[in-house]
Amino acid sequence: MSVHSIRLAGDPVLRKKCKKIRDFASVKGLVEDLRDTLMAFRKKEGIGRGIAAPQIGISQRAIYIITSEFEGEMLNPLIVSHGPKEVLYWDACFSFKAAFFVKVLRWEEINVEFFDLAGNRKMLKATGGLSELLQHEIDHLDGILFVDRAILDSHGKYPLIMREEWEKLGRPSMA
Numbered sequence: 064m065s066v067h068s069i070r071l072a073g074d075p076v077l078r079k080k081c082k083k084i085r086d087f088a089s090v091k092g093l094v095e096d097l098r099d100t101l102m103a104f105r106k107k108e109g110i111g112r113g114i115a116a117p118q119i120g121i122s123q124r125a126i127y128i129i130t131s132e133f134e135g136e137m138l139n140p141l142i143v144s145h146g147p148k149e150v151l152y153w154d155a156c157f158s159f160k161a162a163f164f165v166k167v168l169r170w171e172e173i174n175v176e177f178f179d180l181a182g183n184r185k186m187l188k189a190t191g192g193l194s195e196l197l198q199h200e201i202d203h204l205d206g207i208l209f210v211d212r213a214i215l216d217s218h219g220k221y222p223l224i225m226r227e228e229w230e231k232l233g234r235p236s237m238a
């Protein structure tokens with residue numbers, strides 16, 4: 064039940080593969096800290112829909128999501144299948160202070176298996192923005208950062224835009 068500082072790019076914990084959670088009850092405090100830290104970030108920055116445990120320095124497979132479609136913890140989340148279509152999104156990350164956006168290619172639709180704190184196994188079909196978000200957060204659990212997925216434009220340049228420019232464009236999710 065505390066707000067942590069967000070680990071920033073360069074911190075080795077963000078590049079570690081996180082451990083699978085065996086005892087779900089044991090991560091209750093971690094889940095609360097993820098929620099509190101995400102809520103504090105949203106309040107301060109006005110954006111932020113998800114957070115992964117390594118972003119507060121914990122190398123365990125836990126993420127916390129706040130969206131209109133799903134809110135809560137996802138423990139040991141796993142993409143079990145995906146639809147055929149890939150979509151380009153503008154993506155940013157707290158661990159880069161959400162200072163800039165790059166274009167990434169994500170599955171338009173995924174099916175995710177995960178566990179809750181009580182140890183219940185659940186399935187979620189996610190599409191669009193939620194699908195993109197979950198792929199971003201699950202990547203964190205494998206030490207993969209959004210910039211690793213940045214795609215080049217037809218001129219061989221990274222179409223990177225700063226947060227202020229993204230705001231001016233009306234906060235687009237699709238790129």
Ligand SMILES: [Zn+2]
Pocket residue numbers: 155156157158199203
């Ligand atoms: Zn991130």
